[in-house]
């Protein structure tokens with residue numbers, strides 16, 4: 166397999182097409198082939214209609230060449246060969262075709278500014294993972310470890326720590342993207358002598374294993390961040406709620422706590438200051454719902470892991486009814502670097518509305534599957550072609566699911582949407598926990614949704630009726646569809662059910678159980694209707710008479 170070294174993207178919005186972008190695309194493709202570079206260079210299209218404002222109309226058709234992030238425009242069809250010869254073959258930016266910088270505003274301007282990023286260049290959270298001995302506190306200290314905690318407790322007030330976080334724009338990486346600094350300020354402001362910091366390391370979203378890499382590869386990072394959080398909100402105790410299967414991470418955290426206590430980074434009077442902080446590790450027993458922050462709190466308290474009704478929120482009434490800060494591992498892991506380098510440094514990474522990096526777990530029909538940390542705002546197309554080293558031989562992208570089981574279905578034509586909280590929100594999809602499932606043309610959408618529906622009906626804790634019954638009904642419908650026994654009316658029934666699930670379920674599990682089903686109907690209605698009207702699975706996956714998955 167040859168690794169793709171470059172990507173040429175041609176704008177394909179209606180205005181670009183009117184101005185000849187399809188001929189341009191053909192000329193670029195032919196030129197790449199004539200230099201025998203087709204194994205190394207991807208020529209593809211980019212839907213810029215979601216990215217440009219009216220000014221960009223003057224630079225259409227537009228061509229973006231990665232990884233140089235060169236934005237050319239307007240490019241005439243006859244310029245295609247010249248562009249390939251100069252930029253791709255000879256490696257020279259074609260200055261006379263570059264779009265005028267003053268017209269590169271908004272997302273396109275940002276794309277232009279991202280010149281030269283290569284895989285793994287933007288590591289904050291995973292900066293040390295794989296490079297230090299995770300069982301050595303000395304290694305951690307040598308790599309700036311506990312420097313941010315020292316700075317916080319000896320040089321900063323709790324308020325100024327929170328202020329830096331608020332200015333950095335860090336948003337929660339556990340799925341919802343809530344502003345971290347704001348959450349810390351809520352807990353700091355909450356009434357009560359006793360407060361807690363809880364690190365959510367449950368990570369039971371299928372396909373998500375980013376937090377595991379952070380915990381196994383750099384356990385002190387989470388401890389340092391939790392202690393900083395304790396100082397900022399006024400807590401002297403913290404809990405790490407860790408997925409029970411994460412045995413290595415559990416051991417390393419325990420060992421790291423002992424080491425940190427011995428050297429005075431945890432325990433009483435940290436750095437000689439009037440601040441004490443103790444951390445406990447609590448292993449979960451294996452339930453997806455226990456990642457939900459209030460179910461997690463119930464579980465730490467020794468009760469059945471069922472979500473509470475909210476409000477009140479954990480920020481005021483959390484663990485043992487005390488004000489509690491709950492943050493995801495990846496969220497916390499950003500904090501020490503932000504304190505060391507400042508809010509402005511952090512804001513210089515990623516996009517203006519979603520600063521920093523994101524850790525993704527990549528799965529599916531691509532050449533590289535694993536964990537990457539990349540700047541916020543990178544597109545799915547870049548993830549697939551550059552970081553995942555392309556689709557597997559013979560595979561073409563059909564869809565991706567972002568954010569795990571509760572995440573959105575992204576059809577191939579949305580792959581140029583920047584992956585950041587705001588852009589995804591605008592596109593009506595969710596970034597979720599960072600799991601990226603990449604599916605090729607052999608994936609049957611109905612089969613995929615059936616598996617997800619099975620997951621939700623199994624994981625529903627049963628506390629509230631809409632979710633307990635609704636997830637089962639949703640599974641029944643998808644199962645019928647996959648056997649060729651569905652009716653068109655089933656789609657409306659399911660969509661109504663999903664609306665009710667979202668409106669009336671007690672927690673995020675039920676509220677998002679139908680997200681993928683809705684995406685299926687929106688983006689792949691023809692394929693679903695083939696299962697209903699022709700009783701056939703176009704991809705040939707559903708046997709059309711398969712058995713129900715037993716309980």
Ligand SMILES: Cc1cc2nc3c(=O)[nH]c(=O)nc-3n(C[C@H](O)[C@H](O)[C@H](O)COP(=O)(O)O)c2cc1C
Pocket residue numbers: 336337338339340341342343365366367368369370453454455456457458459491492493494496497672673674
């Ligand atoms: C069913 C369900 C499962 C969840 N699982 C996790 C999880 O494994 N890890 C996590 O950090 N957040 C999970 N969350 C989100 C948490 O409730 C919470 O929003 C998050 O831990 C807050 O941290 P953050 O602000 O740093 O993102 C889950 C939510 C729901 C509804």
Ligand code: SF4
Pocket residue numbers: 454471472624625626627628629630632633670671672673674675676
């Ligand atoms: S929505 Fe589902 S998982 Fe959440 S409390 Fe209700 S039954 Fe339990």
